[in-house]
Amino acid sequence: MKATVTVMLKQGVLDPQGEAVKSALGAMGFAGVEGVRQGKVIELDLAPGTTEAQVTEMCEKLLANTVIESYRVEMA
Amino acid sequence: MKAAVLVFPGSNCDRDLAVAFRAAGFDTAMVWHKETELPAGLDVIGVPGGFSYGDYLRCGAIAAQSPIMRAVAGFAGRGGHVLGICNGFQVLCETRLLPGVLMRNAGLKFVCRMQGLRVATTDSPFTSAYQPGQEIDVPIAHHDGNYQIDAEGLAQLRDEDRIAFSYVGNPNGSVGDIAGVLSANRRVLGLMPHPERVVDAAHGGTDGAPLFASLAAAFVAA
Numbered sequence: 001m002k003a004t005v006t007v008m009l010k011q012g013v014l015d016p017q018g019e020a021v022k023s024a025l026g027a028m029g030f031a032g033v034e035g036v037r038q039g040k041v042i043e044l045d046l047a048p049g050t051t052e053a054q055v056t057e058m059c060e061k062l063l064a065n066t067v068i069e070s071y072r073v074e075m076a
Numbered sequence: 077m078k079a080a081v082l083v084f085p086g087s088n089c090d091r092d093l094a095v096a097f098r099a100a101g102f103d104t105a106m107v108w109h110k111e112t113e114l115p116a117g118l119d120v121i122g123v124p125g126g127f128s129y130g131d132y133l134r135c136g137a138i139a140a141q142s143p144i145m146r147a148v149a150g151f152a153g154r155g156g157h158v159l160g161i162c163n164g165f166q167v168l169c170e171t172r173l174l175p176g177v178l179m180r181n182a183g184l185k186f187v188c189r190m191q192g193l194r195v196a197t198t199d200s201p202f203t204s205a206y207q208p209g210q211e212i213d214v215p216i217a218h219h220d221g222n223y224q225i226d227a228e229g230l231a232q233l234r235d236e237d238r239i240a241f242s243y244v245g246n247p248n249g250s251v252g253d254i255a256g257v258l259s260a261n262r263r264v265l266g267l268m269p270h271p272e273r274v275v276d277a278a279h280g281g282t283d284g285a286p287l288f289a290s291l292a293a294a295f296v297a298a
Contacts (some may be wrong), residue, residue, distance in 0.1 A: 013179075013224070014179075014182070014224075014249075016179075016180050016181070016182055016183075016184055016222075016249075017180060017184070020184055061141075062133070062137065062138075062141060063133070065134055065137065065170065065177060067176070067177050068177050068179065068224065
């Protein structure tokens with residue numbers, strides 16, 4: 001089984017990398033990009049029986065810094 | 077007086093920090109991150125600069141989970157003194173021994189230069205040998221030194237006089253020009269600049285030496 005964890009900066013937290021990507025897209029001539037937020041995706045290969053609650057604990061303790069980041073867990 | 081300097085894979089200021097502790101009179105041991113116990117009779121722990129674990133995931137995040145950091149948290153919880161410099165500051169924020177986070181520099185560039193700092197408080201065992209408001213020159217070298225904390229946390233740091241150093245001319249976007257912060261008990265200091273790189277005239281400056289002298293005086297007095 002797999003879990004996909006998406007970690008993003010919380011709304012309101014300045015994302016200088018996203019801003020730089022947005023500005024580069026504008027410079028390349030792509031009009032209409034009104035905002036860019038950059039995050040990360042972490043894929044976990046899990047032993048059978050691993051619970052979503054355990055993955056959530058992994059997020060809280062390591063995968064995200066909840067001071068500035070939010071996370072979403074998808075089990076598949 | 078006994079100091080320990082932690083060594084993680086990717087630490088690169090560990091020996092410099094040990095030299096600075098020794099110059100201030102500390103008997104200094106190097107402690108590998110996989111150790112689970114600290115040397116006995118320790119007065120202060122230094123968490124050095126560098127790029128622990130290649131800055132993977134987030135700067136300091138994986139080092140913060142090292143076995144030795146559990147011992148460091150216990151040491152700090154018992155009132156022990158801890159000094160985190162640069163990557164060490166990031167590690168201390170990730171372990172929540174200090175509040176706030178260090179984000180990518182606002183200008184996105186790695187900044188490496190001599191930087192003016194203001195000593196924002198002399199009421200700490202790390203800054204007592206400076207003059208209040210003194211301006212000093214200390215090197216910075218970081219990509220992720222943009223200190224951020226929420227408004228409530230910032231107000232608390234200010235009310236409790238826990239901002240140790242502030243930048244003279246903000247190099248990285250840090251809120252309130254903050255370069256270094258103290259824990260609530262004032263015995264844990266994290267800062268992005270590198271005082272250990274200016275402790276000898278041959279370094280081109282000695283403005284970091286009073287930090288180590290302050291610590292030494294704290295333990296002589298105790």
